Amino acid sequence: MEYVGLDNFFRLFxxxxxxxxxxxxxxxxxxxxxxxxxxxLALAYFLTQKIxxxxxxxxxxFLPVVISGVVVTILWQQLYGLESGLINRILISLGLGRVExxxxxxxxxxxxxxxxxxxxxxxxxILFLVGLQTVPTSYYEAADVEGATAWQKxxxxxxxxxxxxxxxxxxxxxxxxxxxxxxxxxxxxGGPLNSTLSAMLYIYKQAFEYYHMGYSATxxxxxxxxxxxxxxxxxxxIEKEDI
Amino acid sequence: xxxxxxxxxxxxVLPPSVLFLFxxxxxxxxxxxxxxxxxxxEYWSSNNGGEIQFAKWAVDGWNSARPEDRxxxxxxxxxxxxxxxxxxxxxxxxxxxxxxxxxxxxxEFYSNxxxxxxxxxxxxxxxxxxxxxxxxxxxxxxxxxxxxxxAPWKINPIMTIFNKRIFAEMGLDSPPQTYSAYLEAxxxxxxxxxxxxxxxxxxxxxxxxxxxxxxxxxxxxxYLAASGGMPLIKDNRAHFNxxxxxxxxxxxxxxxxxxxxxxxxxxxxxxxxxxxxxxTKWTGPWEIQYLERFKREGFEYSFYPMPVPDGHEGPxxxxxxxxxxxxxxxxxxxxxxxxxxxxxxxxxxxxKFLQTTNQLPRRKGMDSIPGFQAFFAENPQLQVFAxxxxxxxxxxxxxxxxxxxxxxxxxxxxxxxxxxxTPEVAIADAERAVNVLLRVKE
Numbered sequence: 002m003e004y005v006g007l008d009n010f011f012r013l014f015x016x017x018x019x020x021x022x023x024x025x026x027x028x029x030x031x032x033x034x035x036x037x038x039x040x041x042l043a044l045a046y047f048l049t050q051k052i053x054x055x056x057x058x059x060x061x062x063f064l065p066v067v068i069s070g071v072v073v074t075i076l077w078q079q080l081y082g083l084e085s086g087l088i089n090r091i092l093i094s095l096g097l098g099r100v101e102x103x104x105x106x107x108x109x110x111x112x113x114x115x116x117x118x119x120x121x122x123x124x125x126x127i128l129f130l131v132g133l134q135t136v137p138t139s140y141y142e143a144a145d146v147e148g149a150t151a152w153q154k155x156x157x158x159x160x161x162x163x164x165x166x167x168x169x170x171x172x173x174x175x176x177x178x179x180x181x182x183x184x185x186x187x188x189x190x191g192g193p194l195n196s197t198l199s200a201m202l203y204i205y206k207q208a209f210e211y212y213h214m215g216y217s218a219t220x221x222x223x224x225x226x227x228x229x230x231x232x233x234x235x236x237x238x239i240e241k242e243d244i
Numbered sequence: 245x246x247x248x249x250x251x252x253x254x255x256x257v258l259p260p261s262v263l264f265l266f267x268x269x270x271x272x273x274x275x276x277x278x279x280x281x282x283x284x285x286e287y288w289s290s291n292n293g294g295e296i297q298f299a300k301w302a303v304d305g306w307n308s309a310r311p312e313d314r315x316x317x318x319x320x321x322x323x324x325x326x327x328x329x330x331x332x333x334x335x336x337x338x339x340x341x342x343x344x345x346x347x348x349x350x351x352e353f354y355s356n357x358x359x360x361x362x363x364x365x366x367x368x369x370x371x372x373x374x375x376x377x378x379x380x381x382x383x384x385x386x387x388x389x390x391x392x393x394x395a396p397w398k399i400n401p402i403m404t405i406f407n408k409r410i411f412a413e414m415g416l417d418s419p420p421q422t423y424s425a426y427l428e429a430x431x432x433x434x435x436x437x438x439x440x441x442x443x444x445x446x447x448x449x450x451x452x453x454x455x456x457x458x459x460x461x462x463x464x465x466x467y468l469a470a471s472g473g474m475p476l477i478k479d480n481r482a483h484f485n486x487x488x489x490x491x492x493x494x495x496x497x498x499x500x501x502x503x504x505x506x507x508x509x510x511x512x513x514x515x516x517x518x519x520x521x522x523x524t525k526w527t528g529p530w531e532i533q534y535l536e537r538f539k540r541e542g543f544e545y546s547f548y549p550m551p552v553p554d555g556h557e558g559p560x561x562x563x564x565x566x567x568x569x570x571x572x573x574x575x576x577x578x579x580x581x582x583x584x585x586x587x588x589x590x591x592x593x594x595x596k597f598l599q600t601t602n603q604l605p606r607r608k609g610m611d612s613i614p615g616f617q618a619f620f621a622e623n624p625q626l627q628v629f630a631x632x633x634x635x636x637x638x639x640x641x642x643x644x645x646x647x648x649x650x651x652x653x654x655x656x657x658x659x660x661x662x663x664x665x666t667p668e669v670a671i672a673d674a675e676r677a678v679n680v681l682l683r684v685k686e
Contacts, residue, residue: 083508084444093440104452104507106662192454192657194664209328210456211647212353 009219019220021195022203023227025110029199030178032114037174038167041122045129059130063123070120070183077116078103078188103189106196113184113197121177125170132166133159168239172232179228200224284316285581290326290345290567291319294601299344301596302588315584320345334359334572341575342585344397348385348566349639349646355393356643361571361578362391369395372586378608384638385568394568395585396606398597400528401564401632402465404551408544410523419548421560423495426551430504433523446506448499448524449516453509454657456649460639461526463656464649465563466492468637469550473561476648477640482678484652485671491553493667496660507661518543526550528565529629533602547628564636566606591615602626604633644681651677 013019048059065073080087081102089099102112140158149157160167182201185191191198191206204224208217289299296319303317318340323329326345333339339359346354354360363369369392373382377396385394406419414433420426430447437444450462468474471488499505506516516522518539535545549560569589571581587593591613594605598619604626610616611630620627639645652674659670 078509084442084506085508085514093442099442101507190454194657194662195654209331210650211644212331 005215009216010223012216013219013223018195018198019200019203022198022200023224025196025198026179026181026200029110029114029117029181030175032111033117033178034171034174036114036118037122037125038170040118041125041170042129044122044126045133048126048130049133059126062126065120066123068120071187073120074116074184074187077119081112081116081188104193106193109189109193109197113181113188116188117178117181117184121174125174128166128170129163132163136162164239168236171235171239175231175235176228179224179231284314285342285575285577285584286340287315287317287342287344287584288320288340289317289343291322292601294603295319295345298597298600301600302593306584306587309587313580313584330354337574339572339574341577341581342569342571344569344585344588345567346394346570348394348396348568349642351385351394351568351570352387352641352643352645354570355387355389355391359573360393361573361575361581362393363395363571363582364392366579366582368586369582376589376607381606381608381638384641387641388643394570395582395589396566396568397589398601398603399564399566399606399633399636399638400530400603401629401636402461402526402528402562403547403549403629403632404524405517405527405531405545405547406524407517407520407522408546409542410520414523421548421551422554422556423491423551424554427495427498427502427504429523430499431502434502434504443503445521447504447522448526449506449510449522450526451509452507452661454653456646456653459649459653459656460563460565462496463489463492463652463660465526465550466495468561468563469552470556471561472558473635473637475637475640476652477642477645477678477682480642480682482648482675482682485675488553489671490667493656493659493670495551495553496656497663497667500661501663529602529604529626532623532625547625549632559635561635561637562632564606564633564638566638595619598626604629606633609634642682647681648678651681 044062048055048062052058081089083089083099083101083104086102088102092099101108103109136159140162141154144154144158180201181199182205185197185199185202186205189197191202200220201224204217204220207213207220287299287303289295299317299319303315307314320326320343321329323332327347327350330339330343330346334354334357351360355362364373373392373395377385381396382392385396386392404419410433411419414429416429420429426447433445433447434443435445436442451458464476467476467484467489470491471486474483474486474488476482476484500507506522510516515538517525518535520543535543539545550562552560569585571578571585575581589597589605589607592615594607594610595615597603597605598616602623604610607613610633611620611627616630620630642648655665655670655674659665659667665673
């Protein structure tokens with residue numbers, strides 16, 4: 002072991018693959034976070050309605066959250082299979098072309114984001130359910146008296162009222178998204194053409210495939226600081242006063 | 245009063261009792277460690293069933309012959325890979341004295357880290373190694389500092405397996421040995437059987453994964469076959485920017501571009517070779533036991549060497565996935581550890597190893613050793629591998645070999661799988677990156 006001073010930090014700034022991994026992670030977040038919020042909010046809104054066996058649906062949407070990430074990833078890998086995957090078989094039987102879900106570099110990260118959303122959305126559905134149930138019904142009654150449309154009620158009452166929940170979901174999704182590892186590790190190994198190489202996967206490879214423990218620790222430290230900066234920025238751009 | 249006395253007793257006795265128990269447990273652990281180090285050599289093998297059975301046989305034999313020098317045995321603890329477990333053991337200073345399943349490619353890394361015993365400093369080692377291995381193998385395992393840190397143990401040469409029925413139906417009298425013959429056969433075999441517009445029967449398959457070690461089972465054996473066993477790294481420089489590596493990339497690229505090889509990873513429980521959707525694949529002798537267990541009745545297969553460029557002359561080499569014995573420097577009696585290793589890999593031990601694991605010992609002239617003849621006569625499929633074992637290579641002695649293969653793997657992906665680079669550019673880029681890496685390590 003030798004003392005290298007700040008060499009690992011200089012190396013980090015010249016490491017193109019690390020920056021590619023950071024960019025991939027940000028692209029993942031770009032798909033994953035909006036998708037997660039929209040789907041979770043829609044499902045939560047659906048589950049606040051008086052529907053048949055509501056409890057069953059609430060449990061069903063939460064179920065993937067408690068299943069092991071590795072199990073979910075392996076199952077989705079089968080679903081995304083190029084030749085014999087269920088999704089492609091359905092597409093072909095419908096007369097649509099098959100999709101290279103995990104073997105096309107333009108599609109692979111989106112495929113992973115869809116899977117990650119399916120896996121985690123149940124948790125955020127619960128958070129939104131709590132948020133939606135705290136909005137006083139008197140606001141909606143007043144809006145009805147004023148003749149507001151459903152969209153106006155959602156835009157000007159619901160959204161501002163659940164802003165703290167949205168903020169929390171964004172923060173949790175961001176931190177969870179930055180730690181993207183199991184999915185690319187199992188499904189793609191970071192490929193094709195490094196398009197699904199996440200920052201965490203790259204740090205892992207440096208540590209446990211190349212045994213560059215010092216460098217991977219440097220990457221980890223830098224990455225933690227980056228997450229902190231992103232979360233602080235999100236705090237000042239998303240969080241607003243309650244209505 | 246009784247209640248008060250009881251409470252006081254609990255209050256005064258309980259804390260020291262807990263402390264005493266804690267210290268007792270702590271010292272008991274320390275004592276156990278000291279006892280292990282002082283009295284018995286510790287040996288770890290790989291954790292597959294056959295090797296566990298063989299290791300137990302070897303350890304029992306040693307312990308009954310030399311009860312005063314007992315060996316304690318256990319399979320390497322479960323983990324994602326044995327390399328990770330060994331690394332964790334090194335960090336925790338809990339390495340065994342002897343480990344028998346180390347990949348040749350990681351030995352240089354460990355020896356440079358100063359955690360292995362130089363075996364050539366032990367009495368009788370050089371005689372042993374010269375008796376067991378030819379000069380090429382000895383050269384291959386000699387470290388950059390001139391010492392030898394590993395004792396070659398076993399190999400699993402990579403060859404082409406083929407479905408005999410399919411080849412017969414295709415009218416192939418002999419296996420397609422050259423690139424052009426292989427591609428021609430692949431073109432004839434590819435078909436869309438269910439008419440959905442997509443090919444569902446391919447001539448072969450090899451892993452589509454990016455992981456560096458997957459190149460040991462497709463590109464690297466093809467490179468060795470084409471080049472007559474040339475190294476990838478020589479004199480601490482990339483040595484692979486040549487017609488053989490470019491030719492292997494071009495061959496593989498065409499297999500994927502023309503859809504002769506499937507791009508799908510097989511799922512657990514799925515085997516498209518057994519399902520006769522693939523006519524060939526590149527694999528090792530482990531396939532024999534597997535197929536004998538899972539093939540359907542009447543399924544016949546055989547093996548032949550890796551495809552080579554047209555006009556290839558001379559023997560066809562391949563990669564042999566070599567594993568070795570090492571002695572860690574935590575061992576208090578390396579000479580005794582070496583004596584134990586020697587006792588495991590004599591002719592009797594190697595024959596037992598063949599019989600229990602269906603893997604080949606790494607020793608010269610294996611197919612002509614009289615004691616092995618009966619075994620190979622009973623196992624003709626393994627005889628093919630024993631003959632191939634005359635022309636095998638391991639890997640180069642390079643501390644950063646994993647990264648070298650990772651660089652090649654990146655270029656393989658760009659060129660072979662996605663065809664965004666020509667073979668010439670991909671190999672040149674890999675050479676450049678490997679040379680930068682090796683200079684950094686100098």
